[in-house]
Amino acid sequence: MLPYNTNEIARIEKKWQGLWDERQIFKTPEDSRRPKFYCLEMFPYPSGKIHMGHVRNYTIADVVARFKLMQGFNVLHPMGYDAFGQPAENAAIKHKTHPAQWTYACIDQMRGNLKRMGFSYDWSRELATCHKDYYRWNQWIFLKMFEKGLAYKKSSSVNWCPSCETTLANEEVIQGQCWRCKNDVVQKDLEQWYLKITHYAGALLEDLKKLDNWPSRVVAMQENWIGKSYGVEIYFKWQKTGEILRVFTTRPDTIFGATYVVLAPEHPFVKPLVAGTGYEQAVMDFVAKVGQMSKSMRVSGDDRKEGVFTGQYAVNPVNGEPIPVWVADYVLMEYGTGAIMAVPTHDQRDFLFAKEHCLPMRIVIQDPVRPEMSVEEMTEAYEGEGRQVRSGAFDGLPNEEGKKQIARWMEAEGKGKIAVYWRLRDWLISRQRYWGTPIPMIYCPACGVVPVPEKDLPVELPEDVRFTGEGGSPLSQSDSFVRVACPACGKDARRETDTMATFFDSSWYYLRYISPCDDKQAFHPGQAAYWMPVDQYIGGIEHAILHLLYSRFFTKFLKDLGLVNVDEPFTRLLTQGMVLKDGEVMSKSKGNTVDPDAVIAKYGADTLRLFILFAAPPEDQLEWNDNAIDGSWKFLSRVWNCVQQKYRPADQAYAYENLTGDAKDLERERNFVVKKVTEDLSNGFKFNTAISQVMILMNRIDKFSADGDPLRQAVFNQAVRTVVLLLSPLTPHMCEELWQMMGNREESVSRVPWPGYKENALEKDVVLMVVQINGKLRSKLEVPVNIPENELRDRVLSDENIQRHLEGKQVKKFIVVPQKLVNIVV
RNA sequence: GGGCAAGUGGUGGAAUGGCAUACACGCAGGACUUAAAAUCCUGUGACCGCAAGGUCGUGUGGGUUCGACUCCCACCUUGCCCACCA
Secondary structure: OOOOOHHHHHHHHHHHHHHHHHOOOOOOOOOOOOOEEEEEEOOOOOOOOOOHHHHHHHHHHHHHHHHHHHOOOEEEOOOEEOOOOHHHHHHHHHHOOOHHHHHHHHHHHHHHHHHHOOOOOOHHHOEEOOOHHHHHHHHHHHHHHHHOOOEEEEEEEEEEEOOOOEEEOHHHEEOOEEOOOOOEOEEEEEEEEEEOHHHHHHHHHHHHHHOOOOOHHHHHHHHHHHOEEEEEEEEEEEOOOOOEEEEEEOOHHHHHHOOEEEEOOOOOOHHHHHOOOOOHHHHHHHHHHHHHOOHHHHOOOOOOOOEEEEEEEEEOOOOOOEEEEEEEOOOOOOOOOOEEEEOOOOOHHHHHHHHHHOOOOOOOEEOOOOOOOOHHHOOOOOOOOOEEOOOHHHOOOEHHHHHHHHHHHHHHHOOEEEEEEEOOOOEEOEEOOOOOOEOOEEEEOOOEEEEOOHHHOOOOOOOOOOOOOOOOOHHHHOHHHHEEEOOOOOOEEEEOOOEEOHHHHOOOHHHHOOOOOOOOOOOOHHHHHHHOOEEEEEEEHHHOOHHHHHHHHHHHHHHHOOOOOOOOOEEEEEEEOOEEEOOEEOOOOOOOOOOHHHHHHHHOHHHHHHHHHHOOOOOOOEEOOHHHHHHHHHHHHHHHHHHHHHOOOOOOOOOHHHOOHHHHHHHHHHHHHHHHHHHHHHOOOOHHHHHHHHHHHHHHHHHOOOOOOHHHHHHHHHHHHHHHHHHOOOOHHHHHHHHHHOOOOOOOHHHOOOOOOOHHHHOOOEEEEEEEEOOEEEEEEEEEOOOOHHHHHHHHHOOHHHHHHHOOOOOOEEEEEOOOEEEEEO
16 A cells, blocks of 8 residues: 655656646637636746745635636636846846846746646646737737827826836835835936826726625725815915915815915925015925925824925915915825815814914814814814804805805805816836836937837847946947837937836736737737636735736726727636734745745645645635644545545445435535535635535544445445545645546546535434523434424423423423524523 | 724634534544554543533623624724825
């Protein structure tokens, strides 16, 4: 007999990984009449070895894919690499090599790691975003966006890392510092390429309602991110010139309490407003000071708000009152109109600022709990509901009603206009780095900005580039790249040297898997119509906003082009939890990582897969435990040994009804477990409870002996076969080997249909009834399933324990829950 | 400040209105062994009791119900995400 030990495991896993490749078991047919199932996991950045987070993510997805395959679906389960990005370039600088070389070496290593885990990918669809056959379609999509006015160039204040010499996305700035080099990030005015994601803000928000199979918190995060605010744009007038200053507020009900106005330091009105006045020096000094601050420093937690008076006044359109105009750091140019009306009594930020600078306050919403409260008594702004006071004709209205009426009145009187503002900003995609998709644009002194014609795609990354980490983007230093003839006039022109943010690449890769070799188009619309949307998407919560929002944006854009026919790319989303060790997230910097390779070397991929699925529900955090993984291995050993020792050919047919005793119990348990495991895998992927069910069945099998009886052996065999089939999506290598050992002829256990169960084989003859008195457990009785109620009552009341507890008491109620429980109320 | 999630044995976790702690880890005892490992068996929420059995017990306090880990209200704690968004 072969033991389930390190050597044997290695032999089996290698053997089946080889056979799966050789027989192309997981190659997805081009077309099929079967229902489709697109199972996708977030593709990795190829940094080298896979880590436990990858293992967990991809194991979960693999079980789903294999389960659906056995259920008869035509499954698409691809894998690729999100291969552009800064780490490759930094590695190139450090090791004096080329980013491509480093990246492809990492990909090779990663692919090897993934194969060792036994994942059921269709490897013929593998893709890497850094390959020109992929990124040319990035360029094509970009050109389409440019054509539709959705890709545009604008000058704006951006995050800039002086050390990495590139712009950064907001999410790459951690507490004012560059995520990679930890140097302070500064704001810089630059002309950059943007994608007009805000064009789809409404649809992106509205269609969140369709995503009822997404985790609610991801939906909530996207909602917050898109941030739709209803309010009023109010027209204040400069007292001096009569010019209009637009101010946005969501609280028009507080307009009568506005006691000053604040402009963002970057507001274009600031400079002309103070020019030549006695306030110019102080105001411009303040503007300069704020300009020096990094964005995250400026919004950092504390309540201190700084600002200066401009010496100017603006007129409140509702009461003609001139109120002072300030410039302060707590007002941001990027949101609203970059100017606010300040109502210190009903906005905490304004309250703090007003206290600090001794500005006037006026209560206009009465706190129903403290109606007499005066401005002097206020210790914080009152932001709750109440009735309008000191609000002219609107006095006495509940403020929610006041909001509506004041807004309508202002619009009618031309004092403002009802407006919607979004938090969502357009997406800055320019990066001043080499290792990304070149933005396919040309600057001609005569013709201006000219797109590269489609026929000239791809704009390839030049090879003749040195990586020194100095002097800006390597692309701008490549003469052969930069110098180009203008496609319009043919004269000397210059290429755009910025590359695209890598989130562009990952915003549509799920479509490229559908026809990965197509060299005529980004993807085949007909095949996309079959495969889209992705039925199950699995990945980390860290992508809840960025990648998942960008992908939704791209899908909507591609639908508008008529290339896809779905509004949303991902029907179901599962965000798997983190892998922890000693209560902390595994990370290299903390030094608490566990290398999947080392675990595979000792226990094999099957044990690792089983443990990671068993230790916690997929959405929850998973605490790594070196002892517990031993338990997973022991369980697989038991299954392995059981087949080898006790499985004997026996083909006798039988029916559940005709079985007796423990054989009948085993067959019933088998049917029950099939039902439960199928449900657990279908509804919410409860792998942990599915596994515990198989363990229960296995415990029963271990206690059962065929005693040389062919019928009993047949029942036993059926139970063992069921265990192997139910486990096969989870621990595929061992199950393939056992399936073969048991004499089955299929070329792979993954081609065997998922086991079914019979309802009648779940029925019991007797049930255990729990007997409670006043809700407290007092006794248990075994009774026939269909016992009449009066007979049950007699049996219960004659029970010794029950009689003792009922002594001297009156039975008021007798509640029966069929086949479960009796509760006697006394 | 806002949003979301979660609080159950020594540990990971199970139970979504009906036996709280399934399944597993750990621990203890036993069998096998010269011994150990492996394997197998038994036990394992707390307290009282020789036992039968009883009392308490799912973050805290209330409520609904014949019956609450589960539903409702309030609070506490932890985790994650967002945040001068006007």
